Amino acid sequence: MEMEKLVSLCKRRGFLFQSSEIYGGLNGFWDYGPLGVELKRNVKEAWWRDMVTTHDELTAPIGAPSPFEMVGLDTAIIMHPQIWKCSGHYDLFSDMMVDCRETKHRYRYDQILGRWAEAKGRRVFVTTVAEDELAEITRRALKLFHLRSKNADQLQWQSDLTSLEKVDDLSQVLAPAAKEIGTLTEPREFNLMLETYPGPVKDEKNRAFLRPETAQGIFVNYKNVLDSTRVKIPFGIAQIGKSFRNEITPRNFTFRSREFEQMEVEFFCHPDTSRQWYEYWRDRRMKWYTDLGLSSARLQLRDHDPDELSHYSTGTADVEYAFPFLPEGEFGELEGIAHRGDFDLRSHMEGKLDPNSSPLTVELGDDGKPKYRGSGKDLTYRDEQTGRRFLPHAIEPSSGADRATLAFLCEAYREDSAPDEKGKMQTRTVMRLHPRLAPIKAAVFPLVKKDGMPEVARDIYRAMKGRFAAFYDEKGAVGRRYRRQDEAGTPFCVTVDGQTLTDQTVTVRDRDSLEQWRVKIDDVVEEIEKKVS
């Protein structure tokens, strides 16, 4: 399937529009049209119903270690800036970066180390980002000055190892991996979080961030939920909401947008059982996508390699989909299921933890105090059976609503053949969306606009509208009307014909098989409702 065809259909039928299109568009932002908004709402509602509303806390679901509770939450997009310092996003997301024009590599300004070296009358700041800095710098300096190891004494070091930040003139700098000097751009600030300034006066003191993930809203409300709901561990808190990231390269339709919507659960459990819960959520979340129509052949559950994991995490897996815009054999992330240990709760309690420490300890600043202070609130959980206190571990299934919607659109797009009125085969474009996700569940047509058929059809339409999304159309050839609904992904079309007027039956036409069968008018609404829910 060519992506342009899907993009074109999305615009033509009103699934997706480029944001601010009449002003030329805005990179990284997208608008959902009348059909798209229904589809995305259905995705989110399917998720919420399956995770929260219909969850039965009395019964252990298949594969779950025990019964558990699920509650929801809806937190603000803008939160206290300290949250992002303790979560680690602040340090990771706002950096001075330099680009190398020669190698096209991008580096964190503060991570490039180097030494001033002089030889043959030239003075160059030789840099590296490698682990064994001194050896690497020496090796690169010799190479730059065309010196053999035995002539190393011709090389004079004019400084100890220092940060590139101390160097004023970048034209005399040998960039890591570069062959020539002076290839680095001036340092530029990269803010991966979008900033805003609550309050009428723009002042640095007021600087806040649009959340880059919804999860932190859950962590900082974890105690409120415990105190207000009587939930007991193990339990999950679910949230759906917008998040914002300054993606460096927004691309691939809505796949990498700067404004996007997440569907996240933080599942809190005892540390001893966390591994089992992680496996439960990982497998359950994978199944959710196949249940809603993504083909197993295009989906994969990819466990992260141990070296991809934070050491405090015992597992992270991605649910990935083979999007048609990716190269053959490559997959794009739909959802990450992460074992986060107690990193987040402890960071919000004690102060930002150093993710590289083991066991985890609070990261200290130059003054020996915590780099970012936590809330100081006790977030431990008291097991009322044993009387023991502990900090729960969190399992985080974090799903992208827009990415899921895009995957469902990609999966649904098909071109097949259907006969026209002369029996000649024609290409048919059809969106084979799962009935639960389809924006319109059924369309109702009078076969022709006369003989009392419209009146009957309208009555059926009205009866449907009270129960589910339906669409009425009486214009033009009926084949054309069927094809229009095919592109909208409507699973069923109900047609009133001449026979209806004599025996009170209508035809129901199936979108995918094109089969038709007759149903009594009195039964048709219920029959379709059963098939689409």
Add this chain to the structure above:
RNA sequence: GCGGGUGUAGCUCAAUGGUAGAGCAUCGGCUUCCCAAGCCGACUACGAGGGUUCGAUUCCCUUCACCCGCUCCA
């Protein structure tokens, strides 16, 4: 962020330094008893800004967006 390409109607495309065309879609009729191309009619476009020119959709510059490759993707 870098390099290359593209930007004309809702969609897919055409042509042109001087009035911009088509197919499909849409809308209004007619026709039509089951899968888009039967008939008549109607609507709609040169991404934005600036420059050159008597005159720019066309040439030049800038910008925005999209596509491809590289980079990035916590």
